[in-house]
Amino acid sequence: MGLCNNMKGVVIKAWEMGRSDPRKVAFSAKLALTLALISLFIVWKEPFPDISAHYVWAVLTVVIVFEVSIGATFSKGFNRGLGTLSAGGLAVAMAELARFCERAGDVWDEVAIIVSILTIGSLATFAKLYPTLKAYEYGFIVFTLTYVYIMASGYRASDFIDTAISFFLLIALGVVVSVLVNVGIYPIWAGEDLHNLVVKNFNGVANSLEGCINCYLNCVEYVRIPLNILTYQAHEDPLYTGYRSAVESKSQEDTLLGFAIWEPPHGAYKMYKFPWRNFVKVSGALRHCSFMVMALHGCILSEIQAPAERRRVYHVELQRVGTAGANVLRELGNKVMKMEKLGLVDILLEVHEAAEDLQKKVDKTSYLLVDSDNWDTGEPPNEDPGDFINIEDPYVYNEDNTLNEAQLELGTLRGPGSISNNLPWGGTNGHHRSLTQQFSYKPERMVIQDEHDMYHSASLLSLVTFTNLLIEFVARLQNLVSEFEELSEKAKFKDPLAEEIMEEEICGVWTRLWRHPKPRNRNENLLD
Numbered sequence: 001m002g003l004c005n006n007m008k009g010v011v012i013k014a015w016e017m018g019r020s021d022p023r024k025v026a027f028s029a030k031l032a033l034t035l036a037l038i039s040l041f042i043v044w045k046e047p048f049p050d051i052s053a054h055y056v057w058a059v060l061t062v063v064i065v066f067e068v069s070i071g072a073t074f075s076k077g078f079n080r081g082l083g084t085l086s087a088g089g090l091a092v093a094m095a096e097l098a099r100f101c102e103r104a105g106d107v108w109d110e111v112a113i114i115v116s117i118l119t120i121g122s123l124a125t126f127a128k129l130y131p132t133l134k135a136y137e138y139g140f141i142v143f144t145l146t147y148v149y150i151m152a153s154g155y156r157a158s159d160f161i162d163t164a165i166s167f168f169l170l171i172a173l174g175v176v177v178s179v180l181v182n183v184g185i186y187p188i189w190a191g192e193d194l195h196n197l198v199v200k201n202f203n204g205v206a207n208s209l210e211g212c213i214n215c216y217l218n219c220v221e222y223v224r225i226p227l228n229i230l231t232y233q234a235h236e237d238p239l240y241t242g243y244r245s246a247v248e249s250k251s252q253e254d255t256l257l258g259f260a261i262w263e264p265p266h267g268a269y270k271m272y273k274f275p276w277r278n279f280v281k282v283s284g285a286l287r288h289c290s291f292m293v294m295a296l297h298g299c300i301l302s303e304i305q306a307p308a309e310r311r312r313v314y315h316v317e318l319q320r321v322g323t324a325g326a327n328v329l330r331e332l333g334n335k336v337m338k339m340e341k342l343g344l345v346d347i348l349l350e351v352h353e354a355a356e357d358l359q360k361k362v363d364k365t366s367y368l369l370v371d372s373d374n375w376d377t378g379e380p381p382n383e384d385p386g387d388f389i390n391i392e393d394p395y396v397y398n399e400d401n402t403l404n405e406a407q408l409e410l411g412t413l414r415g416p417g418s419i420s421n422n423l424p425w426g427g428t429n430g431h432h433r434s435l436t437q438q439f440s441y442k443p444e445r446m447v448i449q450d451e452h453d454m455y456h457s458a459s460l461l462s463l464v465t466f467t468n469l470l471i472e473f474v475a476r477l478q479n480l481v482s483e484f485e486e487l488s489e490k491a492k493f494k495d496p497l498a499e500e501i502m503e504e505e506i507c508g509v510w511t512r513l514w515r516h517p518k519p520r521n522r523n524e525n526l527l528d
Contacts, residue, residue, distance in 0.1 A: 289329075305462060
C-alpha cells in the first residue's frame with residue numbers, strides 16, 4: 001500500500017511538472033526520437049558494415065550533445081566535432097611515428113604510444129584549465145577521449161586511419177541528427193530564456209521594493225525571522241524571493257549568454273551577432289539596485305526598529321519614492337520585453353522629484369531623527385579654558401574665523417571626551433557660542449538605565465538608515481537607464497515615437513480615402 005501511494009505521488013508530481021513547463025516534455029520526446037533514429041545502425045549492415053560495429057559512439061554523441069536549448073546543442077556539437085577532428089588527425093600522425101619507431105625494435109612502438117598518450121593527455125588537461133579557454137572545456141575533454149580511444153583501438157586493429165575515420169563519421173552523424181531534430185521540432189532558444197529572465201528580475205525587484213516600503217510604513221515586523229532567510233535560502237516570502245532571484249541570477253545569465261551567442265538569428269532577434277552581452281549588463285545594473293532593496297528588507301528584519309510615530313512623519317514621501325521607483329523598474333522591464341526604446345519622456349523625472357522632496361523633508365525635520373531629549377540648550381558648563389581648542393589655531397579655523405572641519409583632528413583635543421569639549425565656548429565670534437549652546441551634550445545623561453534606553457538613539461537612527469538606502473536606490477537607477485539605452489541602441493529596438501507617427505499617417509491616408517473616394521472614369525459613369 002505504501003509503495004502504491006509513493007508511485008501515485010511521483011506520477012502526480014511528474015504530471016504537474018509537465019503541465020507547468022511543457023518544454024521538458026518536448027525535450028524528452030525529441031531526445032527519444034533522435035536516439036531511435038541513431039539506433040537504426042543496429043540493423044544497418046550495408047554499405048559500411050565496419051562503421052555500424054561502432055554505432056555506440058553515435059549514441060553517446062546524441063546523449064551528450066543533445067541539450068534543451070539550441071545554443072547549447074550548437075556549442076557542444078561544435079566542441080565535440082572540433083575535438084574529434086583534431087584528435088583524429090593527431091592520432092593518425094602519432095600512429096605513423098609509432099610505426100617508424102617499430103623498426104628500431106618490437107617494443108618501441110608501444111613505448112611511443114604510451115608516451116604520446118601521457119604527453120597529449122597532460123597538455124590537453126592543462127589547457128582545459130586555462131581561463132581564456134574555459135568556453136572550450138568540453139572540446140578538450142572530447143579531444144582527450146578521442147585521442148586515447150583511437151590510439152588504443154587502432155593499435156589492436158592495426159589500422160589507425162580506418163578507426164579515426166569511423167569514429168569521426170559516427171560523431172559527426174550524431175551531431176547533425178541532434179541539431180536537425182532540435183532545431184526542426186519545437187525549438188527552444190537560450191536567447192529567449194535570457195531575455196525572459198531579465199524581464200522577470202525587473203518585475204521581481206519592483207515588487208520587493210514596493211513591499212518593503214509598505215511593510216516598513218505599516219510597521220510590519222517579523223515575530224521570528226525564518227531560518228531560511230537568515231541562511232539565505234529559498235523561502236516563501238514575496239519580499240525575499242523578488243530581489244533574491246535578481247541577486248542570484250548571475251551564474252544562470254552567464255550560462256545562457258554562453259549558449260545564446262551560438263544561436264543563429266531567429267524570431268525577434270534577427271540581427272547578426274545580436275548584443276546578448278548587453279542584456280547581461282542591464283541585469284548587472286539591476287542587480288546593483290537590488291542590493292539596496294536587500295538592505296531595505298534588512299531594516300525590516302533588524303532587531304532595532306524606529307518608532308511608528310516617527311515613520312508616519314515621512315509616510316507620504318517614502319511612499320511616493322517607493323511607488324515611483326517601482327514604476328521605473330516596471331516600465332524598463334516592459335520596454336525590455338517589448339524591445340522598445342524609451343522615447344523622449346524622462347523616465348526618472350518623477351522618482352528624482354520624489355527623492356528630492358524626501359531629502360528636503362529630512363532636512364527640515366532632522367531633529368526628529370536624533371534623541372533630542374539628551375541635548376542641552378542651556379549655557380555651557382564652567383570648564384577650564386585650557387581643556388578646549390585654541391580658537392587661534394590656524395589648523396582649526398579658516399581666515400574668516402569659521403570652523404575648518406576638514407582639518408579638525410579630534411584625536412588631539414583635550415578634555416573628558418564629550419562633544420561639548422570638541423567645540424569652543426568663548427572667543428570673539430558669537431556664532432561659536434550659539435553653535436555650542438545648541439549642540440552641547442550632557443555626559444551624565446548617557447548612563448544606560450535599561451535596554452530601552454540603550455537602543456533608543458539607535459532606533460531613531462534606523463529611520464535615517466532606511467531613508468538613505470532608499471535615496472541611494474534612486475541614485476543607482478541612472479546607471480540602469482544608461483545600460484538600457486545602450487542595449488536599445490545596439491539591439492536596434494523599436495522607436496515608439498516613429499511607430500506612432502507612422503500609424504497616424506496611415507490612419508490619415510485611410511481617412512482621406514474614406515471621405516473623398518477616387519472618382520471613377522467617364523466611361524464607367526456612362527455605363528452606369
